[in-house]
Amino acid sequence: MKPLWLSLMLLLAACVPALQEVDPVRAPQADNWGPNPSPVEWWYISAYVPEAGIAFHWAIFKGYFTPRIGPAFLGLLYPGPFHASHLAVTDLREGRKFFDERSDFRPDAPRGDAIIEFPPLRIEQGDWKLIQQGASYRLTAGPLDLRLTPRKPAVVHPPGYSGTAEVGRMYYVSYTRLGLEGRINGREVWGEAWMDHQWGGQLSGREALWDWFGLHLSDGSDLMLYRxxxxxxxxxxEGEVVQLAGSRTDPQGRIAELKDLRMTPLKRWTSPSGRSYALSWKVEAEGLQLELNPVRQDQELxxxxxxxxxxxxxxxxGGSWQGQPVEARGMGEFVAGTYRP
Structure with a gap:
């Protein structure tokens, strides 16, 4: 007779669908914006709109309770997928940060209320929604009511994924520049945004941490930087750096790897929670020199x-590209680790 623990693990394996990890020799398609059978997946939109004194970040995460992700017993009760959403809005004029989050397991939500469909792309968690409407996307979430229209085609970031076998890999595609218009907190906004889709087997905060930038340059190009x-x-x-990945999408939408990339932290900031973040950076690559600084320090979530x-x-x-001066603006994301209240 099998021991009880083995029987439960076999039952769990039967409940969880077959999930696919990243194949490092097979790059994804740039038009892959729908849900994938991966252990972890997320969609992300962010923008810094200085003309309106606003910055925001919205993301939805999809995953499965596998023995590796845990807690394993939940896979028996809820084979998934499960979902969580984050929304952060910074009012730079008033110096205030707003943050809210949702999950399938919040007390006021029916389990499984999230919807992710493609094509066309339709993502919903309660009344937070990202809906593809022709060539544009409509994002409505809390104080956000925005229309986003790609100004360049979607791209695959070389080498097609972030991470390593040791910390886990995620396929990675983006719209690096979208036109943005609408209202945030009732304030009219216009500018440019960034939209990501990643999927694979990396456990953020537990197996992998990172320092990331999505930047719009004044010459019309866009930079993605990932440490x-x-x-x-x-x-x-901080932990050992296992991958440096960077790409430049030129004004015509053609993407290329940033060669000889170096990202050097210049200044750190300690948050009220006691965690330390490198917020100011020197970035160097073939043809590129940049220094980057936060617009506001207190942005921990x-x-x-x-x-x-x-x-x-x-x-x-600011800095230079191929000897010509450029200015840069965008969003940074620095993952410090796990959090338990």
């Missing part, structure tokens, strides 16, 4: 729906 790290060991300020602590906020800076 993936292990969680720090005892006594370390402590999430109960996903159990992750991270900094998300507007950044700006």
């Amino acid at each position: 993936v790290k292990k969680p720090p060991s005892a006594g370390q300020a 402590l999430t109960t729906s996903t159990g992750v602590a991270y900094w998300e906020g507007p950044v700006q800076g």
Whole structure:
């Protein structure tokens, strides 16, 4: 007779659908914006709109309770997928940050109320919605009521994924520049946004930490910068860097790897929770010199729906590309680790 624990694990394996990890030799398609059979997946939209004194970040996460992700017993009760959403809005004129989050397990939500469909793309969690409408997207979530229209085609970031076998990999596609118009907190806004889709087997905050930028440059190009790290060991300020990935999407929408990329932290900030974040950076690559700084320091998000602590906020800076001066602005995301209230 099988022991009880083995029987439960076999039952769990039968309940959870077959999930696909990232194949590092097979790049994804840039038009892959629908749900995938992956352990973890997310969609992300952010923008820094200085003309309106606003920055925001919205994301929805999809995952499964597998023995690796845990807690494993929930896979028996809820084979998934399960969902969580984050929404952060920073009013730079008033110096205020608003954050809200949702999950399938919040007390006021019927389990499984999230919807993710494609094509066309339709993502809903309660009344937070991202709906594709022809060539544009409509995002309505809390104080956001926005229309987003891609100004460049979707791209696959070289080498097609972020991460490593050790910390987990995520396929990675983006709209690096979208026109944005609508209202936030009743204030009319217009500008440019960034939209990501990632899926694979990486557990944010537990197996992998990162420092990330999505930047719009004044010459019409866009930069993605990604520094993936292990969680720090005892006594370390930060974990070992296991991947540096960067790409430039030119004004015509053609993407290329940033060669000889280096990202050097310049200044750190300690949050009220006691976590340390590198917020000012020197970035160097073949043909590129940049210095980046936060527009506002106090942008830490402590999430109960996903159990992750991270900094998300507007950044700006300047430097040169191929010897020509450029200004940069966009969003930064720095994952510090896990969070338990």
